[in-house]
Amino acid sequence: MFVPKKYHPAEPYATRVKTMRMHMFTLIQLVCLGLLWAVKMSNFSLALPFVLIMTIPLRMLMTGRLFTPLEMKCLDADDAKVTFEEEPGMDVYNESPLP
Numbered sequence: 884m885f886v887p888k889k890y891h892p893a894e895p896y897a898t899r900v901k902t903m904r905m906h907m908f909t910l911i912q913l914v915c916l917g918l919l920w921a922v923k924m925s926n927f928s929l930a931l932p933f934v935l936i937m938t939i940p941l942r943m944l945m946t947g948r949l950f951t952p953l954e955m956k957c958l959d960a961d962d963a964k965v966t967f968e969e970e971p972g973m974d975v976y977n978e979s980p981l982p
Contacts, residue, residue: 904958942959
């Protein structure tokens with residue numbers, strides 16, 4: 884579980900974020916997954932969408948207090964390529980084809 888830093892992949896989440904911060908983020912994700920699973924399996928399963936939506940304020944809280952915005956961009960990227968700045972004039976609508 885705790886691999887020396889020299890054996891980490893050359894990805895932004897491993898090179899720009901300290902190892903313990905990486906493990907803390909993973910632990911938070913596992914706790915959230917366990918909480919969602921516990922709600923799903925309980926009598927309160929109808930509240931699952933509400934609990935899932937409550938993860939958004941949790942992420943916003945983590946960005947300011949537990950992790951810096953740069954760390955969150957590296958740890959929570961959609962893919963291995965982290966984009967730190969948007970290209971001017973480019974957004975999601977430019978990537979989606981129009982009918």
